Amino acid sequence: MASFTADLSLIPKPLPKTLRKTISRVSLSRKIVPFNRLKAKGLTMHVASAVIEPKTEETEEFLSLGFDVVTEAELTEKGFLGLRKTKLVCTVGPACCSYEELWKLAMGGMNVARLNMCHNTKEWHQDVIRKIKKLNSEQGFCVSVMIDTEGSQIHVADHGAPSSVKAEDGSIWFFTTEQFEGCRPFTVQASYEGFAEGIKEGDELVVDGGMATFKVIERIGNDLRCECIDPGLLLPRAKLSFWRDGKLVDKHHELPTLSTKDWSDIEFGISEGVDFIAMSFVKDADAVNHLKNYLSTKNKSIKVLAKIESLESLHKLEEIVEASDGIMVARGDLGVEIPLEQIPTVQEDIINLCRQLNKPVIVASQLLESMIEYPTPTRAEVADVSEAVRQYADALMLSGESAVGSFGEKALSVLRMASSRMELWSREENHQSSVPQHKLGISLPDQIAEQICNCASQMANNLGVDAVFVYTRHGQMASLLSRNRPNPPIFAFTDEKSTQMALNLQWGVMPILVDLSDDMDDNITKTTDLIKAKAMLKEGDAVLIVSDVIPTRSTPTVYQSLQVKIIS
Numbered sequence: 234m235a236s237f238t239a240d241l242s243l244i245p246k247p248l249p250k251t252l253r254k255t256i257s258r259v260s261l262s263r264k265i266v267p268f269n270r271l272k273a274k275g276l277t278m279h280v281a282s283a284v285i286e287p288k289t290e291e292t293e294e295f296l297s298l299g300f301d302v303v304t305e306a307e308l309t310e311k312g313f314l315g316l317r318k319t320k321l322v323c324t325v326g327p328a329c330c331s332y333e334e335l336w337k338l339a340m341g342g343m344n345v346a347r348l349n350m351c352h353n354t355k356e357w358h359q360d361v362i363r364k365i366k367k368l369n370s371e372q373g374f375c376v377s378v379m380i381d382t383e384g385s386q387i388h389v390a391d392h393g394a395p396s397s398v399k400a401e402d403g404s405i406w407f408f409t410t411e412q413f414e415g416c417r418p419f420t421v422q423a424s425y426e427g428f429a430e431g432i433k434e435g436d437e438l439v440v441d442g443g444m445a446t447f448k449v450i451e452r453i454g455n456d457l458r459c460e461c462i463d464p465g466l467l468l469p470r471a472k473l474s475f476w477r478d479g480k481l482v483d484k485h486h487e488l489p490t491l492s493t494k495d496w497s498d499i500e501f502g503i504s505e506g507v508d509f510i511a512m513s514f515v516k517d518a519d520a521v522n523h524l525k526n527y528l529s530t531k532n533k534s535i536k537v538l539a540k541i542e543s544l545e546s547l548h549k550l551e552e553i554v555e556a557s558d559g560i561m562v563a564r565g566d567l568g569v570e571i572p573l574e575q576i577p578t579v580q581e582d583i584i585n586l587c588r589q590l591n592k593p594v595i596v597a598s599q600l601l602e603s604m605i606e607y608p609t610p611t612r613a614e615v616a617d618v619s620e621a622v623r624q625y626a627d628a629l630m631l632s633g634e635s636a637v638g639s640f641g642e643k644a645l646s647v648l649r650m651a652s653s654r655m656e657l658w659s660r661e662e663n664h665q666s667s668v669p670q671h672k673l674g675i676s677l678p679d680q681i682a683e684q685i686c687n688c689a690s691q692m693a694n695n696l697g698v699d700a701v702f703v704y705t706r707h708g709q710m711a712s713l714l715s716r717n718r719p720n721p722p723i724f725a726f727t728d729e730k731s732t733q734m735a736l737n738l739q740w741g742v743m744p745i746l747v748d749l750s751d752d753m754d755d756n757i758t759k760t761t762d763l764i765k766a767k768a769m770l771k772e773g774d775a776v777l778i779v780s781d782v783i784p785t786r787s788t789p790t791v792y793q794s795l796q797v798k799i800i801s
């Protein structure tokens with residue numbers, strides 16, 4: 234039989250400082266009315282609130298538990314509301330691959346280290362992954378590892394010079410798939426042997442989304458003879474695309490999403506224990522499902538991210554987002570396939586869809602491109618970064634800025650500062666009120682989880698609590714809270730290492746690894762003690778506690794919480 238309680242008398246007197254300010258307009262009963270409808274389904278809801286008690290002796294055993302040292306320092310310095318919510322991903326390359334350089338990035342707030350398998354050797358990648366794991370275990374960081382598959386990109390394999398070559402207006406060039414030694418002037422090697430197939434005289438060959446443009450004059454077997462009609466630079470690995478009558482000629486559909494090399498890189502990622510695999514040039518949900526199924530047969534909880542970087546992936550966006558564990562807006566290649574002026578709106582649409590469907594989303598490429606060479610960003614770059622934060626992306630990514638740039642650490646600090654500033658502004662402007670309306674849950678327990686998280690986020694904002702605590706095994710409740718982008722940070726306590734590492738990518742979630750027991754009260758006591766012992770909670774702080782684990786006894790004097798129990 235159902236039981237329903239919303240016991241406001243459990244809120245202690247005197248009220249915590251933060252509650253005292255807002256209690257007159259707290260409409261707890263109104264907030265929880267939706268649950269009333271679930272009453273008949275066998276639910277118990279219990280609302281309680283109290284003051285955090287001072288430090289106790291028993292807390293020592295939790296001191297060594299998994300909480301990122303950088304977040305901890307930030308929290309001590311800036312308080313709960315000052316914690317940065319937007320997550321930061323850094324591409325690791327030759328400019329930042331030493332232990333010390335990686336340490337600096339970790340100190341600078343890198344949440345996820347990304348390794349693009351397009352570049353360098355497996356040994357090199359292995360060395361970097363091991364250094365990151367060592368930093369985590371020895372220095373107390375919590376940095377997740379992501380690898381990107383190479384995918385089937387059509388690009389320049391060699392243009393005969395170590396850096397760039399200039400293509401002059403009217404000059405004649407050969408694009409070939411033939412492999413040869415040494416340098417042939419005006420000859421560019423393309424990466425894919427089917428490169429010229431289906432290409433006709435008069436088609437346009439666009440380099441790097443407009444860096445230079447050629448007109449196809451003649452097709453000779455696998456070679457194309459072209460005339461440069463818009464001069465520009467040919468960079469190493471420049472991206473190539475074909476256009477006919479103003480429309481993209483789709484070459485991706487001919488190519489497999491995962492090549493033999495990609496599968497070998499995936500095996501490598503599995504054996505090195507990476508946390509995320511980002512799939513390049515995903516065409517549809519099948520590709521994502523294929524990899525996810527493969528990983529599940531191997532019993533691996535590695536998260537699969539889909540990179541949206543082709544026109545085709547935009548056409549199937551919804552099914553791809555549904556199928557994947559997260560999305561990367563890979564603006565570099567996307568800008569080759571769609572006109573650049575469409576990127577800003579496409580980015581916002583993808584971010585909104587991801588939030589609706591509750592998938593984390595990374596905005597990537599050229600965020601601070603000029604910082605590869607210069608120590609300060611352009612105003613336009615800072616505006617671009619801030620815009621992605623305003624749109625509530627989960628994460629921002631550095632590419633060349635950290636991988637090969639001279640100012641990677643500084644670029645990371647620009648991301649950090651710009652996100653903190655924009656987050657504060659959004660909060661003050663109360664932009665967070667636009668809670669997603671889309672309903673995700675199908676089964677009743679899923680619907681309940683979703684509704685609890687929606688209401689909890691509103692309550693957290695309305696009450697002005699300092700933090701939200703969530704107890705989660707697979708990260709679902711934490712991510713549903715994050716989806717609402719609440720004002721206070723979300724501390725997600727989990728006993729699954731893979732959940733902790735996956736939550737690193739989610740907006741506003743601070744994942745913490747602890748032993749969880751079936752006794753919820755015990756968990757709550759343990760974890761509040763942990764945070765308190767680290768001097769991150771003090772007397773009078775208010776915490777909203779969310780969990781889908783059934784409590785076994787009631788201890789209304791140590792927390793404010795929102796708990797739902799399903800009685801079978």
Ligand SMILES: Nc1ncnc2c1ncn2[C@@H]1O[C@H](COP(=O)(O)OP(=O)(O)O)[C@@H](O)[C@H]1O
Nearest residue numbers: 324325326327349351352353565632633636637
């Ligand atoms: N592991 C690596 N080894 C050497 N160079 C790298 C590595 N990773 C990245 N880079 C360099 O950094 C640049 C940016 O990297 P990335 O974000 O992977 O973008 P992309 O490959 O699309 O250019 C690359 O063009 C490449 O020059």
Ligand SMILES: C=C(OP(=O)(O)O)C(=O)O
Nearest residue numbers: 542563564565566597598
């Ligand atoms: C992130 C991207 O992918 P990659 O760096 O692998 O080309 C991109 O295209 O923007």
Ligand SMILES: [K+]
Nearest residue numbers: 351382383513
């Ligand atoms: K790639």
Ligand SMILES: [Mg+2]
Nearest residue numbers: 542563565566
């Ligand atoms: Mg790409």
